[in-house]
Amino acid sequence: MGAGVSSSEIPHIDDFSIDSAADSAPTMHLVTLSGKCDEIAFSDAIDALNAANASVVFFHEETGIAVVKGLDDDAAKQEARDSECISDIDDDESFLLDVDTSTSESTLMENDGVMSPTDPASSYWYDAFQWNMRTIKADKAWEAGRFGSDSVTVAVLDTGIDYENPDLAGLVDLDKSASFVPLDDVYSQYYFPWKHPITDLHYHGTHVANTIVGNGWSVAGVTSNIKLIGVKVCSAVEGSCPFSSVIAGVLHAVDVEADVINMSLGGSFQKANGNGKIAGYINKVFNYVNRNKSVVVVAAGNDNTDLDHNGNQYNSYCDTPNTMCVSASDINDQATDYTNYGNSAIDVAAPGGSSEGSIYAVCSQTSLVIAACRAGWYVIGLAGSSMAAPHVAGLAALVVEDVGNKPAQVKNTIRNSADDLGDNGNDPYFGRGRINVAAALGLE
Missing domain, CATH: 3.40.50.200 (Peptidase S8/S53 domain)
Structure with a gap:
């Protein structure tokens, strides 16, 4: 069923509630790769992320921006930060959907x-x-x-x-x-x-x-x-x-x-x-x-x-x-x-x-x-x-x-x-x- 929620936690469609479901959202981070990121350094950074049971949701090579899911372990996060391949790890922000008036x-x-x-x-x-x-x-x-x-x-x-x-x-x-x-x-x-x-x-x-x-x-x-x-x-x-x-x-x-x-x-x-x-x-x-x-x-x-x-x-x-x-x-x-x-x-x-x-x-x-x-x-x-x-x-x-x-x-x-x-x-x-x-x- 994917990370962050199990089928037993999903409400019946007629009982669906945003408030009850939102707590199951996985933690997301934005990661910026440095200019020193060669293939070996990138592999080491990914290993550090994997050690934290995190996964790369999206990676854009030209801008060096990655989106990482489930990076919750502080020690592993610091290990990833110590990699010469990674220049920044930033907490995600969540903005309310601008629902209509x-x-x-x-x-x-x-x-x-x-x-x-x-x-x-x-x-x-x-x-x-x-x-x-x-x-x-x-x-x-x-x-x-x-x-x-x-x-x-x-x-x-x-x-x-x-x-x-x-x-x-x-x-x-x-x-x-x-x-x-x-x-x-x-x-x-x-x-x-x-x-x-x-x-x-x-x-x-x-x-x-x-x-x-x-x-x-x-x-x-x-x-x-x-x-x-x-x-x-x-x-x-x-x-x-x-x-x-x-x-x-x-x-x-x-x-x-x-x-x-x-x-x-x-x-x-x-x-x-x-x-x-x-x-x-x-x-x-x-x-x-x-x-x-x-x-x-x-x-x-x-x-x-x-x-x-x-x-x-x-x-x-x-x-x-x-x-x-x-x-x-x-x-x-x-x-x-x-x-x-x-x-x-x-x-x-x-x-x-x-x-x-x-x-x-x-x-x-x-x-x-x-x-x-x-x-x-x-x-x-x-x-x-x-x-x-x-x-x-x-x-x-x-x-x-x-x-x-x-x-x-x-x-x-x-x-x-x-x-x-x-x-x-x-x-x-x-x-x-x-x-x-x-x-x-x-x-x-």
Whole structure:
């Protein structure tokens, strides 16, 4: 069953509780290899880790970053630190999944099951619920035949994807997909042993994925023909996004050549008090991303915080170099009352929803969190900057199709084509404006 939990400790699916399950999570550490790490020194370091009953979950040779599970013995940890191959061993941090500000459910009743990938506007719930796609003029792109290219990939770093859902079936490249959440892998294997480990035990990742792309059965995605790469970095079991998982997930997404990376997740910590090392990992990893020409789209966060004046606080991944930070707007094209903001932080806004109108997408049929979603084909309405970011990721995939893997050009195209809703060109809540798909593609 894997390290950290036995089958006898796993609650029945109907009794699943994040609080009761989280105690079973294995200890994770980030390990940085030094420049002196030749093959022999690395072997010695691995021996030291093995002596502590630890195991390497992920190792990235080019950046020298490893994620290690179960390194709990202090003596063995010190022995590993003494190796000339290892320069740092750092405790992992765990950030709560930036769960949405409001939810509502709607059953897909009387759906005739007709797929409409070349006519997303005919999907079952489009007219009733999808104000967001009309607001960003995605419908104008569909009318012009712009559905995306299956040669363009978007990595979704999240809680996983329900890849067999009719709205997502055939759209996820499972060969490139991976999970970096060991505890969730145990639960996935226990409840859904026939599924790929990225199957979504929550609902968040599936919702995000379906906003980017969909087959047009129940709802429309921004695109209908691009390919997704599922990268599980957030845990339904723990209700969090471990920093080690995110770092491994980003590096994996780059190395499988994702054109766009969507990160609808957050993380807030004090840069002082030892956590400056986390910022160091982030800078190193995202500079690697930039060198390899992936476009990274991140959610601004839901704390109503001014990201320009957050002092020693690191908020979300908008403080990260070489990312595109997205704030959330509502059905009236106003800033939501929860979105983070900041003149220098926000690039653009996109629909994130509010109590006046949620963002609808499908719910995972392998969810351990919402029991109803396992019973049938459901869409779920959510609100949060997590919902805003995938609109931009879907648009970025369309722009990549036009200009190629040129992150700066992709970002400038999206920014320069946005509808200005604020202070003439750079507003703390909207950045350069709320995205306009048709304008970005030269259709208006």
